[in-house]
Amino acid sequence: MSRPIATTRSVTGIATGKLAVWWVLASEIVIFGGLLCSYLMHRLGHPEFGGYAAHTNTALGATNTFVLLTSSLFAVRAHFEAEHGRGKSAANWLYMTVGGALTFLCIKGYEWHHEISEGFVISKNAFWSFYYTAAGLHACHVIGGAIIMLIIAQDAKKNQELQRVELIGIYWHFVDVVWIFLFPLLYIAK
Amino acid sequence: MSDAAATHGEHDEAAHLAHYMKIYRTLVVLFLVSVSGPFISDHFVHSKALVLVTAFGIALVKAYLVCAHFMHLNVEKKFVIYMLTTALVFMFLFFAGVSPDIMEHRGRNWENVAAREETASALKEQAERAAHPGEHEGAEHAE
Numbered sequence: 001m002s003r004p005i006a007t008t009r010s011v012t013g014i015a016t017g018k019l020a021v022w023w024v025l026a027s028e029i030v031i032f033g034g035l036l037c038s039y040l041m042h043r044l045g046h047p048e049f050g051g052y053a054a055h056t057n058t059a060l061g062a063t064n065t066f067v068l069l070t071s072s073l074f075a076v077r078a079h080f081e082a083e084h085g086r087g088k089s090a091a092n093w094l095y096m097t098v099g100g101a102l103t104f105l106c107i108k109g110y111e112w113h114h115e116i117s118e119g120f121v122i123s124k125n126a127f128w129s130f131y132y133t134a135a136g137l138h139a140c141h142v143i144g145g146a147i148i149m150l151i152i153a154q155d156a157k158k159n160q161e162l163q164r165v166e167l168i169g170i171y172w173h174f175v176d177v178v179w180i181f182l183f184p185l186l187y188i189a190k
Numbered sequence: 191m192s193d194a195a196a197t198h199g200e201h202d203e204a205a206h207l208a209h210y211m212k213i214y215r216t217l218v219v220l221f222l223v224s225v226s227g228p229f230i231s232d233h234f235v236h237s238k239a240l241v242l243v244t245a246f247g248i249a250l251v252k253a254y255l256v257c258a259h260f261m262h263l264n265v266e267k268k269f270v271i272y273m274l275t276t277a278l279v280f281m282f283l284f285f286a287g288v289s290p291d292i293m294e295h296r297g298r299n300w301e302n303v304a305a306r307e308e309t310a311s312a313l314k315e316q317a318e319r320a321a322h323p324g325e326h327e328g329a330e331h332a333e
Contacts, residue, residue, distance in 0.1 A: 013267050022270050038292075045293035045305070046224040048312035062225050069221060073214045076260045076263030080206060088222070116287065173261045177253045184245035188228050 007163050017140025021167045025174050027144065028141075033180050040132045052127035053190045057118055060111045061187035063105050065179060072176040075169040078156075082166065087159035093127060094153040094165065097172060101146035108139055131186055138182060141175050213259045218253055224248040 009016045044048045052167075078093035122132040145168065150167050155161040195288060227244020231237050258264040288296075294305040 012269070014270070019270075022273060026273050029274060029277035030280055033278065034284055037281060037285040037288075041292035045295065046291075046312075048309055048316060049326050051312070052317040057323045058225070065221055066218070069214070069217050072256060072260055073210065076210050077207075080203075080210070084203065164229075170261050173256050176260075178253050178255050180249050180256070184224065184249050185282075187223070188241065188245040190228075 068176045075172040079169040082162040086155045091153040091157040
């Protein structure tokens with residue numbers, strides 16, 4: 001059986017598929033980094049942002065931080081099981097990670113619904129523009145990650161393409177790292 | 191596989207899992223500290239430094255732990271770290287190049303009138319809301 005180029009070619013010492021994921025993450029650093037740096041500059045130059053940030057719900061933000069940290073543990077467990085050739089177990093851990101993603105999105109949806117109904121919409125001022133852009137971009141990554149995880153879990157269940165479990169795990173941890181910085185910036189610095 | 195090798199393999203697996211759980215517990219403890227720091231500052235000591243250290247200092251430690259132990263960057267090829275570091279350097283270059291124009295509203299030969307006025311009016315409005323909290327209820331909907 002022929003093997004895909006993503007797992008067989010490793011001129012750099014890393015399988016090409018994994019190298020591609022690292023490249024994606026390097027570009028993501030520039031995307032999220034640029035956005036967070038822009039927010040930070042405005043936050044430091046505009047003291048009124050502190051007053052606007054007082055309206056964000058710290059308890060829900062903190063709950064989401066805990067949910068993502070826990071889902072990261074599930075992702076690393078999925079990788080561990082895949083490494084030992086236990087595809088079905090890896091798939092189950094991936095499903096639990098997706099459960100974490102859905103919990104995160106439900107909490108975020110509830111939070112946004114509450115904020116929008118209070119009148120804090122994206123066009124209200126620069127703070128809320130940053131808030132919805134940064135949290136929204138992050139939520140898009142959560143949705144994308146969850147969909148990819150479901151696809152990978154389908155193959156993993158049949159003990160196929162187990163190397164992909166590690167790749168989606170790396171991506172998922174990055175999504176967690178981004179939230180680790182978004183949480184204090186948007187919810188704590190008031 | 192011999193019994194000894196199988197036992198060794200099981201030990202190895204258990205050690206790996208225990209390591210992941212240890213990192214996870216550390217992350218949860220750090221998360222609790224990062225949340226409690228601002229709470230303590232708000233209600234007891236009123237220290238901005240405490241908020242900065244507990245919220246942002248601990249965020250850096252948490253990010254390091256996730257990157258090193260969950261993403262396995264501690265055992266990954268060095269050039270991956272160089273690649274990611276290059277992206278981070280570009281991010282800091284962007285910050286260093288642009289921040290003086292954004293963080294300051296006035297320079298030697300320039301003035302950002304719009305930003306200065308926006309800040310002044312917003313701070314005034316926030317002070318009024320703080321002084322008369324009941325009066326502005328529902329005003330958000332009207333805006």
